[in-house]
Structure formats: structure tokens, C-alpha cells
Amino acid sequence: MRDAAVIAADLRAMLGADAVLTEAEDLVKYESGWRYGKGKALLVARPGTTTDISKLMAFCHAEGLRVRPQGANTGLVGASNPDASGEMLVLSLERLTRRLEIDPINRTAVVDGGVLLSSLNAALIPHGLMFPIDLGADPTIGGMIATNTGGTRLLKYGDVRHNLQGIEVVLADGTVVEALNHLRKNNTGLDLKQLFVGTSGTLGVITGAVLQVVPLPRQSATALVGCASGATVLALLQNLERELADVFTAYEVISANALAPVFSHNTDLRNPYGVGRPPAYTALVELSSTLPLDALNLAGVLEERLGAFLEGEAGEGITDVFLGKPEDFWAIRHHISESLRSEGKVLAFDISVPRSRMAAFTDAAVALLAKDYSFVRACDFGHWGDGGTHLNLVWDETTAPVATAELVPELQSRIYDLAVKGFDGSYSAEHGVGPHNQRFYDAYTPEAVRRLSGAIKAHLDPDRILGTTRLD
Numbered sequence: 073m074r075d076a077a078v079i080a081a082d083l084r085a086m087l088g089a090d091a092v093l094t095e096a097e098d099l100v101k102y103e104s105g106w107r108y109g110k111g112k113a114l115l116v117a118r119p120g121t122t123t124d125i126s127k128l129m130a131f132c133h134a135e136g137l138r139v140r141p142q143g144a145n146t147g148l149v150g151a152s153n154p155d156a157s158g159e160m161l162v163l164s165l166e167r168l169t170r171r172l173e174i175d176p177i178n179r180t181a182v183v184d185g186g187v188l189l190s191s192l193n194a195a196l197i198p199h200g201l202m203f204p205i206d207l208g209a210d211p212t213i214g215g216m217i218a219t220n221t222g223g224t225r226l227l228k229y230g231d232v233r234h235n236l237q238g239i240e241v242v243l244a245d246g247t248v249v250e251a252l253n254h255l256r257k258n259n260t261g262l263d264l265k266q267l268f269v270g271t272s273g274t275l276g277v278i279t280g281a282v283l284q285v286v287p288l289p290r291q292s293a294t295a296l297v298g299c300a301s302g303a304t305v306l307a308l309l310q311n312l313e314r315e316l317a318d319v320f321t322a323y324e325v326i327s328a329n330a331l332a333p334v335f336s337h338n339t340d341l342r343n344p345y346g347v348g349r350p351p352a353y354t355a356l357v358e359l360s361s362t363l364p365l366d367a368l369n370l371a372g373v374l375e376e377r378l379g380a381f382l383e384g385e386a387g388e389g390i391t392d393v394f395l396g397k398p399e400d401f402w403a404i405r406h407h408i409s410e411s412l413r414s415e416g417k418v419l420a421f422d423i424s425v426p427r428s429r430m431a432a433f434t435d436a437a438v439a440l441l442a443k444d445y446s447f448v449r450a451c452d453f454g455h456w457g458d459g460g461t462h463l464n465l466v467w468d469e470t471t472a473p474v475a476t477a478e479l480v481p482e483l484q485s486r487i488y489d490l491a492v493k494g495f496d497g498s499y500s501a502e503h504g505v506g507p508h509n510q511r512f513y514d515a516y517t518p519e520a521v522r523r524l525s526g527a528i529k530a531h532l533d534p535d536r537i538l539g540t541t542r543l544d
């Protein structure tokens with residue numbers, strides 16, 4: 073590799089002086105991930121156009137420089153940051169934000185890869201539209217495609233994959249693949265855009281996309297429903313889907329161990345249960361509709377349905393029903409992760425199993441912990457409506473009988489084995505693959521899948537300059 077200062081000078085001549093960062097204090101924010109991942113960058117390049125990204129990639133390809141594409145750096149598997157070598161270039165998409173064109177009749181938006189989700193939604197609101205992937209962070213559209221973000225309304229709208237119509241990608245050698253398909257119907261060959269969805273930026277740099285967008289709901293209604301068991305949580309889910317599928321938009325579930333810390337660490341949030349301990353699970357139910365209130369009283373529909381469920385056989389497992397403002401209930405949901413961090417060491421999991429097996433999986437995990445790790449608490453919460461759970465484990469490092477460095481890999485292997493081998497589940501429901509969970513990709517992915525993925529990687533990026541995640 074040539075000297076870093078010479079490379080930086082070449083790139084400044086190519087992209088402009090302000091597109092290249094080399095000072096240590098400027099690099100810091102690109103070098104560490106939100107939860108995992110800490111490395112050292114050779115430099116950070118911030119091109120503002122697809123053409124400049126193409127030139128940059130051709131340059132890196134010729135130089136044999138390894139590149140880490142980075143969006144808003146909110147990824148949760150350590151795949152957004154450079155490795156420790158100091159030889160990786162971070163390609164930040166933060167200045168690729170010029171294109172944001174909305175076609176309200178086609179119900180599509182054409183966006184640059186660096187556009188933030190919040191910017192897209194702000195531009196869509198005047199048209200009565202939104203991009204329906206909703207989460208507690210503000211990622212870029214390119215990053216969302218690269219990780220196939222799920223979010224809290226997947227139940228109704230699907231993940232990014234389901235809302236992506238076209239893509240523009242720069243390949244490792246600088247080739248621009250323009251597949252910005254504006255058509256809802258277009259069955260003409262391979263659906264190549266899917267190659268880049270959820271593959272952690274290892275096959276190309278996503279510079280643009282055509283997204284399907286949806287009408288903005290005019291009203292929503294929410295309830296918190298206390299459930300005595302996971303079986304009741306699933307019975308309620310099935311009932312709501314059967315009776316209210318058209319307007320049923322979210323079903324998030326919070327265990328007592330995850331909910332109690334939210335109120336002890338955020339005294340401004342109102343605890344509907346008062347001073348008592350919450351029940352085993354609390355389901356956050358959301359209904360939304362584009363119909364105005366005078367055409368449909370959604371809160372009334374929700375109240376009536378929950379009342380009817382309470383009177384049925386499975387209603388015995390319901391301990392409480394609270395109807396309330398969506399913003400209050402979602403604030404509770406979005407404070408869980410940070411509240412758990414105030415409780416001790418947190419080991420986060422992002423697991424999915426078939427929805428019908430969520431309760432059995434969670435019970436099995438809790439039993440495993442009680443038997444072999446009684447000092448560890450399962451503080452699980454997540455997207456039960458999609459078969460997803462953040463089975464986060466919390467313990468006090470100062471009193472634990474096992475050192476954290478030893479305990480973490482042991483717990484990961486035990487819990488992931490249970491999910492993948494015992495319940496046909498996934499070790500990464502929505503966060504993708506990166507250094508944090510690479511060894512589990514290696515352990516659980518069938519040989520034939522890895523060979524095929526490897527062949528695609530070898531074709532698109534033979535020198536392996538893009539990313540560090542290995543999908544082969």
C-alpha cells in the first residue's frame with residue numbers, strides 16, 4: 073500500500089479537499105459503532121455524487137484498498153466500522169443526499185443512498201405519504217437496504233426488501249449498475265436488486281433507490297395489554313390478526329424484566345401498573361387507518377375488540393388493559409434498551425423463531441438460564457408480531473461468578489444453538505451479519521449456501537475490497 077498521505081492527496085485532487093478526512097479527531101466518529109465495532113480508519117472519504125463514488129471505487133480497486141461503506145453508523149453488528157488494521161478506507165455516504173424526488177401518483181420516491189429516513193419522511197408528509205419502516209434510530213436509506221431493516225411495523229408493511237422497487241449500485245471496480253426501476257410490474261429477468269439487500273455492503277455501494285411509499289395514516293389507537301403468559305400473548309395476536317387485519321399495524325411485547333427498569337430509570341414516563349410489578353408480558357397493540365375519525369372510531373374498535381377477547385376463553389390470561397396515547401406508549405417501548413444498560417452488563421440478542429414457537433422458545437431460554445446461569449436475568453422484548461425477540465441478558469459483573477469475557481461467548485453459543493437448532497430460528501433476525509456474529513454465520517449456514525454466496529462475491533468483488541463480513 074502506498075503512503076496514506078499520498079493516497080489522501082490523490083483523493084483530494086479527485087473528490088475535492090472537503091471530501092477527505094485524515095485528522096485523528098475527525099475520524100473518531102466513523103471508527104466506532106453504536107453498540108459493537110471499534111477500529112482505525114486509513115481515512116474517511118465523503119463523496120457527494122454517484123460519479124465520484126464510482127471514481128473512488130475504481131481508484132481503490134486499482135490500489136487494492138479495502139473499503140467500508142458507512143451510512144448513519146446505527147448498525148448493531150459492528151459491520152459499519154473499519155477493522156483495527158488502520159488500512160481500511162471508510163466510504164461515508166453522509167454527503168450523498170441530493171436526490172429526493174417524490175412521485176405521489178406512482179407512490180414512489182427516488183432517493184440518494186445517504187438520505188436519512190427522517191429527511192425522506194419529512195419530504196413525504198406534505199404528500200400524505202410515508203416510508204413505512206419505523207425504528208428507534210435515524211439510518212440512511214443505503215444502510216437500511218444493506219441491512220434490510222425491519223422495524224416495528226413489519227407486521228403490516230414488511231421489511232425494506234418488500235418496499236424496494238429499484239436500486240443504483242456502484243460495484244467494487246467502480247462500475248455503476250443503474251437499475252432504478254419505477255415500475256410496480258416488471259417481470260423481465262433476474263431481480264438483481266435483491267443481491268444487495270441485507271448483504272452488509274459486501275457486494276456493492278448502494279448509491280440510490282426507488283422506494284415504494286404508503287399513505288400516511290390519519291389516526292392510530294394503541295393499548296398496553298398485560299398478559300400472564302406467552303401463550304396468552306400469542307392467542308391475542310392471532311385474535312387481533314383474524315378480526316382486525318386491515319388496521320393492525322404493530323404488536324410489540326415487553327417482559328416484566330424489561331419493563332420494570334424503564335420506569336425506575338425514567339421517572340417522567342407514567343407507569344400504568346402503578347407501584348406493582350408488571351405481569352409476565354405487556355403487549356403494545358397499535359391499529360392505524362387512513363380513514364378519518366368521523367368515518368371510523370379506531371380507539372372504539374380497539375376497546376371493543378379487547379373487551380370481546382377478555383370475555384372469551386383465552387381472556388383469562390389478560391391481567392390489565394390500558395388504552396392511551398400512541399406517543400406515550402411508544403416512548404415506553406423506545407426507552408427499553410437504554411434503561412437496561414443502567415441495570416448492569418447487557419448482552420443483546422436479535423433472534424427470530426416461527427411466531428407460533430415464540431412462547432416455547434422464550435420459556436426454554438429462561439429455563440436454561442435458571443438452571444445454569446441463575447445470576448443472569450432475561451430481559452426480553454421485541455417484535456413478537458414478526459416472530460422477533462431481543463432476548464437481552466443482564467447481570468451484575470461485579471458479583472458474577474464467571475468473568476464477562478468467558479461468559480459472553482458461552483451464553484451466545486447456548487442461546488443461538490437453542491434458537492437455531494432447537495426452534496428453527498435465526499441468530500440475526502433484523503440486524504444482519506458483521507464481526508459481532510460472523511462466527512455464527514460460519515457455524516449455521518449450510519455449505520451449499522456459502523459456496524453459492526462465495527461465487528457471487530468472487531464475481532462482483534474478486535479482490536475482496538468491500539467490507540469485512542464474509543458470506544462464504
Ligand SMILES: Cc1cc2nc3c(=O)[nH]c(=O)nc-3n(C[C@H](O)[C@H](O)[C@H](O)COP(=O)(O)OP(=O)(O)OC[C@H]3O[C@@H](n4cnc5c(N)ncnc54)[C@H](O)[C@@H]3O)c2cc1C
Binds near residue numbers: 106151206215222
Ligand atoms: C436505537 C436503535 C434501534 C434500532 N432498531 C432497529 C429495528 O427495530 N429494526 C432493525 O432492523 N434495525 C434496527 N436498528 C439497526 C439499524 O438502525 C439498522 O441496521 C440501520 O438500518 C442501518 O443503517 P445505517 O445507515 O445506520 O447503516 P450503517 O450502520 O452505517 O451500516 C450498516 C451496514 O450497512 C453497510 N452500508 C451502509 N450504507 C451502505 C451503502 N450505501 N451501500 C452499501 N452498504 C452500506 C455498512 O457497511 C454496514 O455493513 C436499530 C439501531 C438502533 C441504534
